[in-house]
Amino acid sequence: MQKNKQMISHLSRRAGFGSTPYEIDELSKLEYENVVEKYLNIENVPEVDILELYRYHPMTERPVLIGQSQFWWLYHMVNTKRPLEEKIALFWHQVFATGESKVESPFDLVKQIQLFKKHGLGNFKTLLIEISKNPAMLFWLDNNENHKRAPNENWGRELLELFSMGATNYTEKDVFEASRAFSGWTMYDRLPQQPWGPYLWDFKFDPDDHDYSKKTFLGHTAKLNGEDIIEIILQQPATANFIARHIYNFFVADEPQVPAWPTEPPNDKYAIKKIQENLIKYNWEIKPTLRELFNSEYFKGSLFKKVKNPAEVVAGTLKLTKNLNGPHPGWVEMQNIPGFMGQNLFDPPSVEGWHTGKEWINSGAFMTRVNFISDQITNVKLQGVKNIFDHIIKNLNNPSPQEVVTQCLETLGGVQVEQKTFDELVHHTESISPVICSNKPQMEIHISSILSLIVGTREYQFC
Template identity: 50%
Template sequence: MADKDIALMAHLMRRAGFGATREELEARVAQGYEATVEDLLHPEAHEAVDTYDLLRYHPWAWKPGTIQGMGASEWMYYMVNTQRPLEEKMVLFWHQVFATGVSKVDHYDEIIDQIAMFRDKGMGDYRELLMALARDPAMIYWLDNCENHGNAVNENWGRELLELFSMGVGNYTEDDVRECSRAFTGWTMSPKLPRFPMGRFDWHFEYKGEDHDDGEKTFLGHTGRFNGEDIINIVCQQPATAQFMARHLYNFFVADEAQVPAWSVTPPRDPEAIETLAQVFTESNYDMRSVLRVLFNSDFFKEARFAKLKSPAEVVIGTLRLVGGEEFPAPGIGNLSRQVGYMGQELLNPPSVEGWHTGTEWINSGSLMRRINFTANLVGDVNRPGVQAILNTLRAQGELSPEALVDTCLDLMGPLDVNDATRQELIRHTSVGGPLTWDTAQASEASTQRVGELLQLIVSLRDYQFA
């Protein structure tokens, strides 16, 4: 099996999922690259995660209410255990684009429902997704559309719909924001029951016709007695929307771009790629599956290896899936779900409607230490099934020189293509003790410990932090 095929498949699985074990990579290479892309694009062909496996042992995860930092436990369980990696990766993508936080919503349950909506609609029709988002109670509360009345317009939702969710700054006027907001008056949620004594109750979308401004509106050059559905239809027809969403997809799946607020003044790093994705977006009538198919099969995607700094979620989930052992919902999943937040990406609680700043802004001295300590602790646990699989591969090769040990581990952990200085430093460290042998119990134990130490060094490398 060609190394280049494994490397390309590993690249696909890092971006379209959360990485893969060597066994899975070899199976997918045998299946073929384009066939794997199709498999990822059709998650319905694979069994969904059974939430009840989690709830049997952690019933609090069903409606965590306001348990600080614990609300993402269910989603964490999905990401670690899913057989539909691209479906979950798209949920993460939309959570970044349509950022909604518990800091204001104060109700994890509603944001979890929004996550489920992304899971259901995230690979389908973008227009349908926007419609669902406009009716989503968490978003309505997050962006104050419950305060948007026919006789007192609140522009928060209307502004963010245009600025961050569809077109981007510079492609609409303040008058467009006002008219857009007028069209969404009356889009609210039914009154919620109080928190006590029976706990939280689900929120529900409610349209109040008597609170809707039914007057004539002029929006992006169109005039009519528009309601919210009309606005979304007009927005989706704009070339700016196709360009904006293409840039979001490129930034998330291909290579780190400038931060979103700079897009109006900073050109994309690959304008031809953006144009290609935007064209498919338009010609497919906003079908995300069609856009993703072109993206993953493109040369610009295949050539953009290690051009993205992993987000905290990608670091945590990718390493957990690599080492294994978290499939059973054992005690501690709540604390495990907090790890992503400790690295700067508290799931279900983005810092603002703008989402998280990505790329190099993921890294500071504190978050880098968190990344290294977390991943090193996992790969250093030689009893983890994924680490055992690496050890079994090494044992099958018999006696190993330090050079062969380093090269094999770099291959199994990526493959990672490190520079010569880094490789030589790893070899220098591994050379203490001579070749790796497994012929006695004592030698096997010592070799196992050395492998664990080498894996810890590898995950602390700059190279492991990139996807």
């Protein structure tokens, strides 16, 4: 695969959910750096046209069931023209994991995802302040139960351990003092859920329930409030290192699981140090930090070093095959597929989020992945699949078994497979070579069988 096209395919998987082969062809007419800018500069790009979605499924406009919110987001992931906006929201959903299992308000969780879309590429300080006021988060981590005379440490602890600094970089005293500083950060009482689901919560600061006394946090003593705590957190080198490692783990290459970070060193200390330095250099602005990342050599050298998470598998496959562009029987059922693979959107297993990397793969999840992708990629009725066939056939100069396999791999995004896998694919192709060029319908049938084998390989699970 031509180098520029290979890098653009790589970028499309990491900064979005992949692209169709013809989209990659068009983007490849630009320099790589200009494509990076197209992903980053989304302000003037129109948002998803969701009127058709609301027409056929009006409850997705204000969901009362988790499935409705899941379909709303999956529809956006597949159809957006601002893919990094959805991808950064997925990133922060992993970091600030908040679950429907406790919150029981799908629309409030949708509002949280919209918060991530709005501020996810902006300033991390602003994002921390906004998530600290987010009603779903306040309820999820019990800050509505954090009172002046009865502090609740849940939010204060997770803010330090999982959302900013990482474990071992603070004391129990710091947790207690941070919690006191956030006392009175609560929300208005929720009205009953029936009959149309709960009314949206609104943030409320209760001055009568806030502790205005002096606090000592990470060596700073004053009458600190929540915003002061966040300001002090952002002054700590540990915070930049922790967020940099999260960014690397999501956008570059798989790291050990978050609980192991205090004891297991990063796989690429240089890359994480550069991300850390850029966060400080750009005063915690995420967009310029990602610009540096996407243009870096360590990013360009990270092809297929990340296991796709289930949202990437499902959204990327549906985008490739164009199977979520408009209404058809069963399209709403797509909302369940990421959960079947181990990533139930809007309902992570804990505040720690999902374990990533190779832990996405077990025997059941792997079979679910392969069956789903294979069913989609071999459905010749789908326009995206027809486009894949056309792209492969159009670019076949010499329809030898090796060339056919190579072209199939390139059309699926420049998939890189081991020599043993390639040889097995060629062997399969050789077994059908007597009819591979006989006519277009026959050719599509045999190409379909090759694609089905490719998506079932170990290598295809990486992005």
